[in-house]
Amino acid sequence: MLGPLRAWRAGSELDTGSAQQRAVLAALALRSGRVVSVEELSLGIWGWNPPASSAVALRNHISRLRAALETEPRAPRLLVSVAGGYTLRLDEDALDASRSERLATEAERAARTGDRPEAARLLGEALDLWQGVPLTGVPGEYAERQRERLTERRLALLETRLGLELELGRHARSVAELTALADEHPMREGLRALQMLALYRSGRQADALAAYDRTRRSLTEELGLDPGPELVRLHQRILRTDPELAAPGAQPSAPAAPPVAAWLPPAQLPLDVPDFTGRTEVIAELDEALARPSAGVGTAAAVCVIHGMGGVGKTTLAVHAAHRARGSFPEGQLHADLRGASAKPADPYVVQGLFLRALGVPPENIPSSPLDRTALYRTRLAGRRLLVLLDNAADTEQVEPLLPGTAECAVLVTSRAPLACLPVTSRTALEPFTEWEALDLLERITGSTRLTREPEAARALVNTCGLLPLAVRIAASRLAARPRWTVASLADRLADRPRRLSELETGSLAVDAAFQVGYAALDPAQARAFRLLAIPETPDLSPGTAAAVLDCTDVMAEEVLESLADAGLLEPGDVGRYRYHDLVRLFARHRTLEADPPQERQAALSRLARCHLAGTSAALRSERPYSRLAGALNPEVPDGPQFTSAAEAQRWVIEELAGMIGLATQILQHPTRPAGLDDARVIAATLTAMVPFTDLCVPWRLVVPIGQDLRRIAEQAADPDVAANAGVVLAVAYAHTGRHEEAREAALRAWRTREQHDDGVFPHRLRYTMGAVAALDPGSVDEAVDHFAQARTLARRAGEAGFEAQCALGLAQTHLARHDYAAALKEGRAALAHFSATSCHLPATLALRTLGQALHGLGRHDDAVARYREALAMCDTLGLRSQRAPTLLACSVAHLDAGRHAEAASLAGQAVALFADLGDPAGQQRAEDVVRRAGSESP
Known part of the structure; x- marks a missing residue:
C-alpha cells in the first residue's frame, strides 16, 4: 500500500487488475479485516453519483480479485462475502501499512525506556517500507483520503526519527535530508526547526537563520501569519548563540546566556501604509472605540466591524486604526487573515491554535476539542490588554470563537458581509472615497506637480476608477512608475470600458483579482445571478426587476440580491434597491461573456423590458382608472405589481424611470445585435x-x-402599432426639448397611421397628444385649444367620461397659458367635478391646482390659496410628493402677490427643498426666485 499498489503470493507478484479493481482491493485491505458494505465500496470508488451499473461492476471486480488472490476462488478464504458486504482476511504482517504501524509502536516504546538508538533504528525500518506516494494509481475518494492520511503519517514518523537523530548527535548526516524535507513542506514548522538546529550544530548559523526567513516569508505570503512561538524562540536562541543548543556532549565555549523569556507579547499587525488618506470621521470613531476598550461596554470586549465591497480599503483602514491604537494594548496584538471571501475560509479553531501558540501555550498543551480550545483561548486573554485584528471574516460563526471573553481586550473585524448578527460596539459600512479623498491619495503617490498641471484629467481619472481606493492606488502607482505619462493619457486608457479592468493592474495589485475572490466563492446559482443582473443598463435593481432578469419569483430574487450584498458584490441602496459599483459591473459583464450564451443574455433583457411594460401599465391603471389605454398597450404581458394608490404607482415609475430608458437604449442601440x-x-x-x-x-x-x-x-417592419406609439413618444419628447416643428410632424404622422387602423381606443388620445404638443409651443396655444376640444368630442363618442374630463383639464391649463382665466376656471371646475365624483385623486389634485392658478389670475388670491390648500392636503394624504412641490410654489406666489411675504417665503423654501429632492433644478430655481422676491419686497 505504501507506494504503487502491489500484491504477491508465494513470492510471485499478482495482477491486481484495472484501476477500479485496485480501488476495491485497497478499500478492503486498509480496513484490517472489517466488513465493508457494498454502499461503502461504491461511495469510495464512484462518489455520490455512481453509475447505474455500479452494483454489477462491483461484483465483477470482486470475482476477478478472488481469481487473483485465492488458490481456490470458488471456496474463498481471504476475500469472503459477509451479509451486506465483503471482508479481506490478512495476517497483520501481510500488509506493509500494518507492519509500519507495528514498528512505529515498538519505536515509541523504546524511546519511552530511553533506548533512542533502537527507537531510531525501528523508525528507519518502518520508513523503509514506503516506496513512493501511497496507493499510486488507485482512483476514488476513499483512496484519496487514505493517500493523504498515509502521507501525513510518513511525515510525522520522519520528523520523530530525525528528532531522535539530532538527540543522538547525528546532525551532520541529517542536514541534507532535513533541508530537502523542510523545503518540500515549508508550512511544517517542526521540520524547519529540526533543520535549523541541525545547521546550527553543524556550524552553519547563517544558513539556519536564512532557513527561518524562508519559512517566515512563506507563512506570511500564503497564510498571512507569523511563525509560531516555538520557531520564534529557536530563532532568538540561534541569534544569541545559546550554548544549550549545542550537540549532546559538546562543551560550551562561553558562559551560558540568560534564559529566553517563556513568552513574548505578540506584535503581529501587518505593515501600515505611509500614504493613508481620508476616512477622517471613521478613524475618529475607531480611535474612540479602541482608546479605552473597557469604557462604555460593561464587561464585554469592544468589537468594531468594518464591512464593504472588495477593494474599498477595509484592511488598509483596519491596519491603520490598529497601529494608532497600539499604545492602548501593551500586552500585544494578534492578527489573522480569515480568508472569508475565498472558497475555503480559515477554520476559527485552527486560528485559535495559532493564537494560543503566540500567547505562549506549547503545542502539546493546546486542546483538540473546540470547546476546550475556546475556553483556554479566552482564559489566556483574560485580564490582558490585547488587540485582536480579524481580517476578511466570512460570517458571524467564524468570528465568535475568536472573541475575547473580558472587557480589557478589543477586536477589530473586517468583512465583505455586514455580520449583522454579531454583537458589536461599532459597525462601519465603508464606501468608496469621496472625490477629494481619491485626489488626495493620487497626489500622495504621484506628487502634486502632475495634478496641479492636469486637475480636470485627475478628476476624470479617479472618477473612472469609481473612486474605489484599490483602483485609485493602482492607477496612481502606474503613473508614479511612468513619469513620462500624462494623467490624461492614463484617464483615456481607462475610459475604454472593455479594457478598464486589465489596465487597473500593477505588480501584485489588481482590481479584477479583488473581485474574483468573492465571485469564486459563489455557488452556481449566485454566480449566474451576479453575471446576468449586471447586463441591463440600470442604475439599480429591485427584487421585481431582478426576478424578471433571472426568470424567478420576487422572493427568490430578493434572497439572491441579499446574498450578493452579503458577499460584497452588490451595494444595498434605499429599501428594496441594490446597485453595482461600476467596476464590479464591468467585472460581472466580462464573466457573463465567458459563461452565458448570447441567447440567454438577450432573453434576460427582453424579460426585463416586459417587466417594465407590465409595471408601467399597472401604474397607468392605478393613476387613471378610467383609461383603456393600459389594456390596449399591454394585451399579452402578465400583470405587473399591484399598487394600492396613485402615489405608490408614481413612486414605482420614478424609481424605474432611469432603468426603463437605459434598457430601451441598450436594446435599440446595441452595436452588434439589431433589436x-x-x-x-x-x-x-x-x-x-x-x-x-x-x-x-x-x-x-x-x-x-x-x-x-x-x-x-x-417603418422597416410595416408595423402600425409600433409606428403610432413611437410617433406619440417622439412627439412629446421633441416638444419637451423645444423642437416644436418636429414634434408637430411626429404627432401628425402618428395620427395618420392610426386613422388607417381605428380601434376606438387611440384616436382621442392621439388628438390629445397633438394638443399637449401644441400647448408646449408658446406660438401654438390656440391650436392646442382646438386639439383638446376635438379630443374631448372623440372621447365623448367613445363613451370615456374620464378621458373627457382629462381633456377638459388640458383645456383649462391651455386657457391659463392664454391668460383666459375665466375659461380656465370653467373647464377646471368641469374636470374637478368628474374626478371628485369618481375618486380619481391624482387628476383631482391637478384640477385643484389649475383652479387655484385661474383664481389667482382673476385676482382672487384668498380663493386661490384655499384651492391650493385643498390640493396640498390631498398631496399629503396620498403621498404625492411630485405634485406637492409645484403646488407649494403656486401657493407661495399667490401669498406674495397678496402681500403676505413671510408666508410666501416659508412655502417657497419648502418647495426649494422638495424640488431639489425630486431632481428638478428648473423648479428649484423658480422657487428660489420667489424666496428672493419675498425677501426684497418685504416691508
Whole structure:
C-alpha cells in the first residue's frame, strides 16, 4: 500500500487488475479485516453519483480479485462475502501499512525506556517500507483520503526519527535530508526547526537563520501569519548563540546566556501604509472605540466591524486604526487573515491554535476539542490588554470563537458581509472615497506637480476608477512608475470600458483579482445571478426587476440580491434597491461573456423590458382608472405589481424611470445585435404608457433617439402599432426639448397611421397628444385649444367620461397659458367635478391646482390659496410628493402677490427643498426666485 499498489503470493507478484479493481482491493485491505458494505465500496470508488451499473461492476471486480488472490476462488478464504458486504482476511504482517504501524509502536516504546538508538533504528525500518506516494494509481475518494492520511503519517514518523537523530548527535548526516524535507513542506514548522538546529550544530548559523526567513516569508505570503512561538524562540536562541543548543556532549565555549523569556507579547499587525488618506470621521470613531476598550461596554470586549465591497480599503483602514491604537494594548496584538471571501475560509479553531501558540501555550498543551480550545483561548486573554485584528471574516460563526471573553481586550473585524448578527460596539459600512479623498491619495503617490498641471484629467481619472481606493492606488502607482505619462493619457486608457479592468493592474495589485475572490466563492446559482443582473443598463435593481432578469419569483430574487450584498458584490441602496459599483459591473459583464450564451443574455433583457411594460401599465391603471389605454398597450404581458394608490404607482415609475430608458437604449442601440420587432413593440408600448407621467422629470433628451429608433424599426417592419406609439413618444419628447416643428410632424404622422387602423381606443388620445404638443409651443396655444376640444368630442363618442374630463383639464391649463382665466376656471371646475365624483385623486389634485392658478389670475388670491390648500392636503394624504412641490410654489406666489411675504417665503423654501429632492433644478430655481422676491419686497 505504501507506494504503487502491489500484491504477491508465494513470492510471485499478482495482477491486481484495472484501476477500479485496485480501488476495491485497497478499500478492503486498509480496513484490517472489517466488513465493508457494498454502499461503502461504491461511495469510495464512484462518489455520490455512481453509475447505474455500479452494483454489477462491483461484483465483477470482486470475482476477478478472488481469481487473483485465492488458490481456490470458488471456496474463498481471504476475500469472503459477509451479509451486506465483503471482508479481506490478512495476517497483520501481510500488509506493509500494518507492519509500519507495528514498528512505529515498538519505536515509541523504546524511546519511552530511553533506548533512542533502537527507537531510531525501528523508525528507519518502518520508513523503509514506503516506496513512493501511497496507493499510486488507485482512483476514488476513499483512496484519496487514505493517500493523504498515509502521507501525513510518513511525515510525522520522519520528523520523530530525525528528532531522535539530532538527540543522538547525528546532525551532520541529517542536514541534507532535513533541508530537502523542510523545503518540500515549508508550512511544517517542526521540520524547519529540526533543520535549523541541525545547521546550527553543524556550524552553519547563517544558513539556519536564512532557513527561518524562508519559512517566515512563506507563512506570511500564503497564510498571512507569523511563525509560531516555538520557531520564534529557536530563532532568538540561534541569534544569541545559546550554548544549550549545542550537540549532546559538546562543551560550551562561553558562559551560558540568560534564559529566553517563556513568552513574548505578540506584535503581529501587518505593515501600515505611509500614504493613508481620508476616512477622517471613521478613524475618529475607531480611535474612540479602541482608546479605552473597557469604557462604555460593561464587561464585554469592544468589537468594531468594518464591512464593504472588495477593494474599498477595509484592511488598509483596519491596519491603520490598529497601529494608532497600539499604545492602548501593551500586552500585544494578534492578527489573522480569515480568508472569508475565498472558497475555503480559515477554520476559527485552527486560528485559535495559532493564537494560543503566540500567547505562549506549547503545542502539546493546546486542546483538540473546540470547546476546550475556546475556553483556554479566552482564559489566556483574560485580564490582558490585547488587540485582536480579524481580517476578511466570512460570517458571524467564524468570528465568535475568536472573541475575547473580558472587557480589557478589543477586536477589530473586517468583512465583505455586514455580520449583522454579531454583537458589536461599532459597525462601519465603508464606501468608496469621496472625490477629494481619491485626489488626495493620487497626489500622495504621484506628487502634486502632475495634478496641479492636469486637475480636470485627475478628476476624470479617479472618477473612472469609481473612486474605489484599490483602483485609485493602482492607477496612481502606474503613473508614479511612468513619469513620462500624462494623467490624461492614463484617464483615456481607462475610459475604454472593455479594457478598464486589465489596465487597473500593477505588480501584485489588481482590481479584477479583488473581485474574483468573492465571485469564486459563489455557488452556481449566485454566480449566474451576479453575471446576468449586471447586463441591463440600470442604475439599480429591485427584487421585481431582478426576478424578471433571472426568470424567478420576487422572493427568490430578493434572497439572491441579499446574498450578493452579503458577499460584497452588490451595494444595498434605499429599501428594496441594490446597485453595482461600476467596476464590479464591468467585472460581472466580462464573466457573463465567458459563461452565458448570447441567447440567454438577450432573453434576460427582453424579460426585463416586459417587466417594465407590465409595471408601467399597472401604474397607468392605478393613476387613471378610467383609461383603456393600459389594456390596449399591454394585451399579452402578465400583470405587473399591484399598487394600492396613485402615489405608490408614481413612486414605482420614478424609481424605474432611469432603468426603463437605459434598457430601451441598450436594446435599440446595441452595436452588434439589431433589436427585434418584439422588443421594439414592448419598448414602444412602455414609453407610450409613460407619457402621462410627464410631470415626473422625464429626461426627454434621452428619449428622442429611442423614439427615432422605434420609428425606424416600425417603418422597416410595416408595423402600425409600433409606428403610432413611437410617433406619440417622439412627439412629446421633441416638444419637451423645444423642437416644436418636429414634434408637430411626429404627432401628425402618428395620427395618420392610426386613422388607417381605428380601434376606438387611440384616436382621442392621439388628438390629445397633438394638443399637449401644441400647448408646449408658446406660438401654438390656440391650436392646442382646438386639439383638446376635438379630443374631448372623440372621447365623448367613445363613451370615456374620464378621458373627457382629462381633456377638459388640458383645456383649462391651455386657457391659463392664454391668460383666459375665466375659461380656465370653467373647464377646471368641469374636470374637478368628474374626478371628485369618481375618486380619481391624482387628476383631482391637478384640477385643484389649475383652479387655484385661474383664481389667482382673476385676482382672487384668498380663493386661490384655499384651492391650493385643498390640493396640498390631498398631496399629503396620498403621498404625492411630485405634485406637492409645484403646488407649494403656486401657493407661495399667490401669498406674495397678496402681500403676505413671510408666508410666501416659508412655502417657497419648502418647495426649494422638495424640488431639489425630486431632481428638478428648473423648479428649484423658480422657487428660489420667489424666496428672493419675498425677501426684497418685504416691508
